[in-house]
Amino acid sequence: MRITGYRTLTTVHDWGRPIGDVNGxxxxxxxVVPIVVLTTDSGLEGIGLGHHQGLDVVFPALEGEDPIAVQALYDRMLSWVFKSGHGGAVFGAIGALDMALWDLKAKAAGQPLWRLLGGRDRIVPAYASGLDGPLTDDELAALQTRFADHGFTAVKIKGGLDVEADLRRLHLVSDVFHDRTGAAPALMLDANESWSRKEAVRHIGRLEESVDLAWVEEPVRRWDVDGLTRVSQSVRAAVATGENLTGLEQFRPLLQANAVDVVQTGSVWGISHFLRVAALALAFDLPVSPVGYNANPIAHAATVVPNHLSLEVQDLHLPFGIESDQEIEDGHLVLGDLPGLGLVVDEAAIEHMNEAADWGRHGGPHVRPERAGRRLVRKPSLHPRSPGASPR
Structure with missing residues (x-):
């Protein structure tokens, strides 16, 4: 079996609510949800989810190759761009192709990827998220009620600008879960790199006066080894980071300096990257937690990682035209037996789709605000209180 080409599709994920974080x-x-379909001379095809930008640059490293040699081909793609660099969207393109290669390999073996990788159990621990930055209190409560009703016992919310709003929302979510499940959830806060070092320590310190946080995510810039170390040593909560790091060389300084307590990976960067980061984290006795993405493809690899902590689930629905052989039961992701990643793509439906989408536009979550990390006053409008709501 040899790789002959690829084609791209773009579908839409309708979250059914505004989404975002402290940045927008x-x-x-x-x-938008970019899809890559890797083709072979046998007729077998592999599906990957991730970036399209950079595919034309790295695909020549795969053309004519046997897709079964996944990890060697992963290194071949990295080597293909070693002069220009593999960061950013190019790393996303490598991740999408890597995901498609693993899908192909498992399909060729007639096994779900979790089984091919050596997984013993198809059940993956997970926590609820939701990109809930722009939601009102009522909208947040409604969203987290749905997560609680699916059995989740841990939840992460967005915050970082207004400590009083963060406290109110954390207590609100805790109350929702307690009312629905009879127990308070583990709570996490994601600041999305919005603080300076001292801002982070001061803000988290205020929260910890009344909230027990399991972790705080990306309190300062992703590469700030000294800053992350300072925050981790100054607060009770664990510091989680890594979703925006691309390559082991970016993780190593953080782990060597004890700057991270929960090692995260972006699911969009692919299967091989997650496996390698998890192995590096294991060497430092650290847990690893993949950040969520459409259809939760990294869950397959999580089944074979001994230091896997919990997988982020961002939504209870799938993008248009994509089906996935998985279920959510008792706060866990349960993988099925369909060969490969378990993804089925309705290309005809996507081709005739008439939906517009956005994400990286100005004012969106992928554009860093000018005053990030340099704010002296809070912005209480980030998390609007629901009409008629009273202070806690």
Whole structure:
């Protein structure tokens, strides 16, 4: 079996609500989902989710190759761009192709990827998220009620600008879960790199006066070894980071300096990257937690990682035209037996789709605000209180 080419598709994930974080929001709640289909001379095809930008640059490293040699081909793609660099969107393109290669390999073996990788159990621990930055209190409560009703016992919310709003929302979510499940959840806060070092320590310190946080995510810039170390040593909560790091060389300084307590990876960067980061984290006795993405493809690899902590689930629905052989039961992701990643793509439906989406536009979550990390006053409008709501 040899790789002959690829084709790309773009579908839409309709979240059914505004989404975003401290950096910005997508008011429409509709985001693009790039799909890559890797073709072979046998007729077998592999599906990958991730970036399209950079595919034309790295695909020549795969053309004519046997897709079964996944990890060697992963290194071949990295080597293909070693002069120009593999960061950013190019790393996303490598991740999408890597995901498609693993899908192909498992399909060729007639096994779900979790089984091919050596997984003993198809059940993956997970926590609820939701990109809930722009939601009102009522909207946040409604969203987290749905997560609680699916059995989740841990939840992460967005915050970082207004400590009083963060406290109110954390207590609100805790109350929702307690009312629905009879127990308070583990709570996490994601600041999305919005603080300076001292801002982070001061803000988290205020929260910890009344909230027990399991972790705080990306309190300062992703590469700030000294800053992350300072925050980790100054607060009770664990510091989680890594979703925006691309390559082991970016993780190593953080782990060597004890700057991270929960090692994260972006699911969009692919299967091989997650496996390698998890192995590096294991060498430092650290847990690893993949950040969520459409259809949760990294869950397959999580089944074979001994230091896997929990997988982020961002939404209970799938993008248009994509089906996935998985279920959510008792706060866990349960993988099925369909060969490969378990993804089925309705290309005809996607081709005739008439939906617009956005994500990386100005004012969205992928554009860093000018005053990030340099704010002296809070912005209480980040998390609007629901009409008629009273202070806690």
């Amino acid at each position: 929001a997508v008011g429409s709640g509709k985001t």
